[in-house]
Amino acid sequence: MSLKLGDTFPNLSMKTTWGNLNLYDYLGESWGILFSHPADYTPVCTTELGAAAKYAPEFKDLNTKLIGLSIDPIADHEGWIKDIQEYNKLSGDFPFPLISDDRTIATQLGMLDPDERDSTGMPLTARAVFVIGPDHKLKLSLLYPATTGRNFDEIIRVIKSLQLTAHHKVATPQNWKSGDKCMVVPSLTDEQAEKRFAKGFEKASLPSGKGYIRLTPDPSQS
Missing domain, CATH: 3.40.30.10 (Glutaredoxin)
Known part of the structure:
Protein backbone atom coordinates (compact mmCIF):
# COMPACT_ATOMS: atom_id res chain seq x y z
CA MET A 1 0.00 0.00 0.00
CA ARG A 157 6.94 22.79 14.16
CA VAL A 158 5.21 20.99 11.29
CA ILE A 159 2.19 20.11 13.45
CA LYS A 160 1.78 23.82 14.26
CA SER A 161 2.13 24.68 10.57
CA LEU A 162 -0.35 22.01 9.50
CA GLN A 163 -2.92 23.14 12.05
CA LEU A 164 -2.46 26.81 11.17
CA THR A 165 -2.74 26.31 7.43
CA ALA A 166 -5.76 24.03 7.85
CA HIS A 167 -7.74 26.96 9.27
CA HIS A 168 -6.27 30.02 7.55
CA LYS A 169 -5.49 30.87 3.94
CA VAL A 170 -1.76 31.03 4.54
CA ALA A 171 1.37 28.99 3.92
CA THR A 172 4.46 28.92 6.13
CA PRO A 173 7.90 29.75 4.66
CA GLN A 174 11.21 27.99 5.33
CA ASN A 175 12.23 27.78 8.98
CA TRP A 176 8.87 29.25 10.03
CA LYS A 177 8.05 29.17 13.74
CA SER A 178 4.77 29.87 15.48
CA GLY A 179 4.31 33.65 15.64
CA ASP A 180 6.43 34.38 12.56
CA LYS A 181 4.93 36.03 9.52
CA CYS A 182 3.11 33.78 7.08
CA MET A 183 2.55 33.92 3.32
CA VAL A 184 -0.84 34.66 1.83
CA VAL A 185 -1.78 31.78 -0.50
CA PRO A 186 -1.77 32.62 -4.24
CA SER A 187 -5.43 31.65 -4.62
CA LEU A 188 -6.52 34.79 -2.72
CA THR A 189 -6.72 38.09 -4.56
CA ASP A 190 -5.40 41.22 -2.86
CA GLU A 191 -8.98 42.32 -2.23
CA GLN A 192 -9.87 38.99 -0.63
CA ALA A 193 -6.69 39.08 1.47
CA GLU A 194 -7.50 42.59 2.72
CA LYS A 195 -10.89 41.38 3.92
CA ARG A 196 -9.56 38.17 5.47
CA PHE A 197 -6.48 39.46 7.32
CA ALA A 198 -7.34 42.18 9.82
CA LYS A 199 -3.65 43.06 10.28
CA GLY A 200 -3.15 43.45 6.56
CA PHE A 201 -0.27 42.19 4.46
CA GLU A 202 2.90 43.47 2.84
CA LYS A 203 3.88 42.71 -0.74
CA ALA A 204 7.49 42.14 -1.79
CA SER A 205 8.85 44.27 -4.63
CA LEU A 206 10.45 41.89 -7.14
CA PRO A 207 12.26 42.33 -10.49
CA SER A 208 9.47 40.43 -12.25
CA GLY A 209 6.91 42.94 -11.04
CA LYS A 210 4.72 40.03 -9.95
CA GLY A 211 3.15 40.44 -6.51
CA TYR A 212 3.08 36.81 -5.50
CA ILE A 213 5.01 37.17 -2.23
CA ARG A 214 2.65 38.62 0.37
CA LEU A 215 3.46 38.43 4.07
CA THR A 216 0.94 38.71 6.87
CA PRO A 217 1.27 38.36 10.66
CA ASP A 218 0.51 34.90 12.03
CA PRO A 219 -3.33 34.93 11.98
CA SER A 220 -3.52 32.56 14.96
CA GLN A 221 -1.88 35.17 17.22
CA SER A 222 -4.16 37.67 18.93
Whole structure:
Protein backbone atom coordinates (compact mmCIF):
# COMPACT_ATOMS: atom_id res chain seq x y z
CA MET A 1 0.00 0.00 0.00
CA SER A 2 1.38 3.40 -0.96
CA LEU A 3 -0.20 6.22 1.00
CA LYS A 4 -0.24 9.66 -0.59
CA LEU A 5 -0.94 12.99 1.06
CA GLY A 6 -4.69 13.39 1.37
CA ASP A 7 -5.39 9.65 1.37
CA THR A 8 -7.58 8.27 4.13
CA PHE A 9 -5.35 6.54 6.66
CA PRO A 10 -6.41 2.93 7.32
CA ASN A 11 -8.31 2.21 10.52
CA LEU A 12 -5.72 -0.11 12.05
CA SER A 13 -6.45 -2.81 14.61
CA MET A 14 -3.48 -2.70 16.95
CA LYS A 15 -2.01 -4.78 19.75
CA THR A 16 -0.38 -2.27 22.10
CA THR A 17 0.99 -1.71 25.57
CA TRP A 18 -2.41 -0.17 26.38
CA GLY A 19 -4.28 -3.25 25.18
CA ASN A 20 -5.99 -3.89 21.84
CA LEU A 21 -6.83 -0.58 20.18
CA ASN A 22 -8.58 0.63 17.06
CA LEU A 23 -6.76 3.62 15.54
CA TYR A 24 -9.83 5.76 14.87
CA ASP A 25 -11.20 5.14 18.35
CA TYR A 26 -7.82 5.95 19.88
CA LEU A 27 -7.50 9.22 17.99
CA GLY A 28 -11.09 10.34 18.39
CA GLU A 29 -11.24 13.93 17.09
CA SER A 30 -7.54 14.55 17.69
CA TRP A 31 -4.63 14.83 15.32
CA GLY A 32 -2.35 11.81 15.47
CA ILE A 33 1.28 10.86 14.95
CA LEU A 34 2.10 7.21 14.26
CA PHE A 35 5.86 6.72 14.28
CA SER A 36 7.96 3.60 14.03
CA HIS A 37 11.39 2.65 15.36
CA PRO A 38 13.65 -0.21 14.23
CA ALA A 39 13.85 -2.19 17.47
CA ASP A 40 13.47 -2.13 21.25
CA TYR A 41 16.58 -2.00 23.42
CA THR A 42 18.54 -0.02 20.84
CA PRO A 43 20.39 3.25 21.54
CA VAL A 44 19.00 5.80 19.06
CA CYS A 45 15.43 4.59 19.59
CA THR A 46 15.84 5.02 23.34
CA THR A 47 16.69 8.69 22.86
CA GLU A 48 13.80 9.19 20.42
CA LEU A 49 11.13 7.59 22.59
CA GLY A 50 12.42 9.58 25.54
CA ALA A 51 12.18 12.81 23.53
CA ALA A 52 8.64 11.96 22.38
CA ALA A 53 7.62 11.32 26.00
CA LYS A 54 9.13 14.63 27.15
CA TYR A 55 7.21 16.44 24.41
CA ALA A 56 3.94 14.65 25.27
CA PRO A 57 2.46 17.64 27.19
CA GLU A 58 3.15 19.94 24.22
CA PHE A 59 1.58 17.44 21.81
CA LYS A 60 -1.43 17.27 24.12
CA ASP A 61 -1.74 21.06 24.01
CA LEU A 62 -1.78 20.73 20.21
CA ASN A 63 -4.62 18.16 20.41
CA THR A 64 -2.26 15.53 19.02
CA LYS A 65 -1.96 11.92 20.19
CA LEU A 66 1.17 9.81 19.76
CA ILE A 67 1.51 6.09 19.12
CA GLY A 68 4.77 4.21 18.47
CA LEU A 69 5.41 0.97 16.60
CA SER A 70 8.09 -1.66 16.18
CA ILE A 71 8.32 -5.36 15.43
CA ASP A 72 8.79 -6.43 19.04
CA PRO A 73 6.52 -8.24 21.52
CA ILE A 74 4.54 -6.39 24.19
CA ALA A 75 6.72 -7.82 26.96
CA ASP A 76 9.81 -6.29 25.34
CA HIS A 77 8.03 -2.96 24.93
CA GLU A 78 7.10 -2.95 28.61
CA GLY A 79 10.60 -3.82 29.76
CA TRP A 80 12.22 -1.32 27.41
CA ILE A 81 9.95 1.50 28.60
CA LYS A 82 11.64 1.21 32.01
CA ASP A 83 15.02 1.75 30.33
CA ILE A 84 13.64 4.72 28.37
CA GLN A 85 12.34 6.31 31.55
CA GLU A 86 15.58 5.72 33.45
CA TYR A 87 17.89 6.96 30.69
CA ASN A 88 15.79 10.03 29.91
CA LYS A 89 14.98 10.79 33.57
CA LEU A 90 11.22 10.38 33.11
CA SER A 91 8.77 9.72 35.90
CA GLY A 92 5.16 8.58 36.04
CA ASP A 93 3.25 6.52 33.50
CA PHE A 94 4.56 6.39 29.95
CA PRO A 95 2.35 8.87 28.05
CA PHE A 96 1.50 6.94 24.88
CA PRO A 97 1.12 3.33 23.71
CA LEU A 98 3.55 1.25 21.66
CA ILE A 99 2.26 -1.10 18.98
CA SER A 100 3.56 -4.65 18.74
CA ASP A 101 3.56 -5.42 15.02
CA ASP A 102 4.18 -8.75 13.27
CA ARG A 103 5.17 -6.77 10.12
CA THR A 104 1.55 -6.65 8.94
CA ILE A 105 1.15 -2.92 9.63
CA ALA A 106 4.75 -2.14 8.64
CA THR A 107 4.27 -3.87 5.30
CA GLN A 108 0.87 -2.28 4.74
CA LEU A 109 2.25 1.23 5.32
CA GLY A 110 5.63 0.75 3.60
CA MET A 111 7.62 1.19 6.81
CA LEU A 112 10.25 -1.54 6.37
CA ASP A 113 13.94 -0.66 5.94
CA PRO A 114 15.57 -3.06 3.43
CA ASP A 115 19.07 -2.22 4.71
CA GLU A 116 18.42 -2.97 8.39
CA ARG A 117 17.66 -6.56 9.36
CA ASP A 118 17.25 -8.57 12.54
CA SER A 119 19.27 -11.65 13.51
CA THR A 120 17.05 -13.85 11.34
CA GLY A 121 17.55 -11.68 8.26
CA MET A 122 14.08 -10.10 8.33
CA PRO A 123 13.83 -6.34 7.63
CA LEU A 124 13.26 -3.97 10.54
CA THR A 125 11.00 -0.95 10.57
CA ALA A 126 12.50 2.35 9.44
CA ARG A 127 11.93 5.60 11.34
CA ALA A 128 8.63 6.52 9.71
CA VAL A 129 6.42 9.41 10.79
CA PHE A 130 2.77 9.71 9.73
CA VAL A 131 0.73 12.76 10.73
CA ILE A 132 -3.00 12.04 10.58
CA GLY A 133 -5.64 14.77 10.70
CA PRO A 134 -8.92 14.68 12.62
CA ASP A 135 -10.54 13.76 9.29
CA HIS A 136 -8.33 10.60 9.28
CA LYS A 137 -6.44 11.79 6.21
CA LEU A 138 -2.67 11.70 5.84
CA LYS A 139 -1.31 15.23 6.28
CA LEU A 140 2.44 14.57 6.30
CA SER A 141 4.85 11.65 6.04
CA LEU A 142 8.58 11.42 6.77
CA LEU A 143 10.88 8.43 6.39
CA TYR A 144 14.29 8.34 8.07
CA PRO A 145 16.82 5.50 7.87
CA ALA A 146 17.56 3.54 11.01
CA THR A 147 20.89 5.32 11.49
CA THR A 148 19.40 8.84 11.76
CA GLY A 149 17.37 9.96 14.76
CA ARG A 150 14.46 12.32 14.27
CA ASN A 151 14.21 15.95 15.36
CA PHE A 152 11.11 16.31 17.53
CA ASP A 153 11.38 20.10 17.48
CA GLU A 154 10.76 19.82 13.74
CA ILE A 155 7.80 17.50 14.25
CA ILE A 156 6.26 20.00 16.69
CA ARG A 157 6.94 22.79 14.16
CA VAL A 158 5.21 20.99 11.29
CA ILE A 159 2.19 20.11 13.45
CA LYS A 160 1.78 23.82 14.26
CA SER A 161 2.13 24.68 10.57
CA LEU A 162 -0.35 22.01 9.50
CA GLN A 163 -2.92 23.14 12.05
CA LEU A 164 -2.46 26.81 11.17
CA THR A 165 -2.74 26.31 7.43
CA ALA A 166 -5.76 24.03 7.85
CA HIS A 167 -7.74 26.96 9.27
CA HIS A 168 -6.27 30.02 7.55
CA LYS A 169 -5.49 30.87 3.94
CA VAL A 170 -1.76 31.03 4.54
CA ALA A 171 1.37 28.99 3.92
CA THR A 172 4.46 28.92 6.13
CA PRO A 173 7.90 29.75 4.66
CA GLN A 174 11.21 27.99 5.33
CA ASN A 175 12.23 27.78 8.98
CA TRP A 176 8.87 29.25 10.03
CA LYS A 177 8.05 29.17 13.74
CA SER A 178 4.77 29.87 15.48
CA GLY A 179 4.31 33.65 15.64
CA ASP A 180 6.43 34.38 12.56
CA LYS A 181 4.93 36.03 9.52
CA CYS A 182 3.11 33.78 7.08
CA MET A 183 2.55 33.92 3.32
CA VAL A 184 -0.84 34.66 1.83
CA VAL A 185 -1.78 31.78 -0.50
CA PRO A 186 -1.77 32.62 -4.24
CA SER A 187 -5.43 31.65 -4.62
CA LEU A 188 -6.52 34.79 -2.72
CA THR A 189 -6.72 38.09 -4.56
CA ASP A 190 -5.40 41.22 -2.86
CA GLU A 191 -8.98 42.32 -2.23
CA GLN A 192 -9.87 38.99 -0.63
CA ALA A 193 -6.69 39.08 1.47
CA GLU A 194 -7.50 42.59 2.72
CA LYS A 195 -10.89 41.38 3.92
CA ARG A 196 -9.56 38.17 5.47
CA PHE A 197 -6.48 39.46 7.32
CA ALA A 198 -7.34 42.18 9.82
CA LYS A 199 -3.65 43.06 10.28
CA GLY A 200 -3.15 43.45 6.56
CA PHE A 201 -0.27 42.19 4.46
CA GLU A 202 2.90 43.47 2.84
CA LYS A 203 3.88 42.71 -0.74
CA ALA A 204 7.49 42.14 -1.79
CA SER A 205 8.85 44.27 -4.63
CA LEU A 206 10.45 41.89 -7.14
CA PRO A 207 12.26 42.33 -10.49
CA SER A 208 9.47 40.43 -12.25
CA GLY A 209 6.91 42.94 -11.04
CA LYS A 210 4.72 40.03 -9.95
CA GLY A 211 3.15 40.44 -6.51
CA TYR A 212 3.08 36.81 -5.50
CA ILE A 213 5.01 37.17 -2.23
CA ARG A 214 2.65 38.62 0.37
CA LEU A 215 3.46 38.43 4.07
CA THR A 216 0.94 38.71 6.87
CA PRO A 217 1.27 38.36 10.66
CA ASP A 218 0.51 34.90 12.03
CA PRO A 219 -3.33 34.93 11.98
CA SER A 220 -3.52 32.56 14.96
CA GLN A 221 -1.88 35.17 17.22
CA SER A 222 -4.16 37.67 18.93
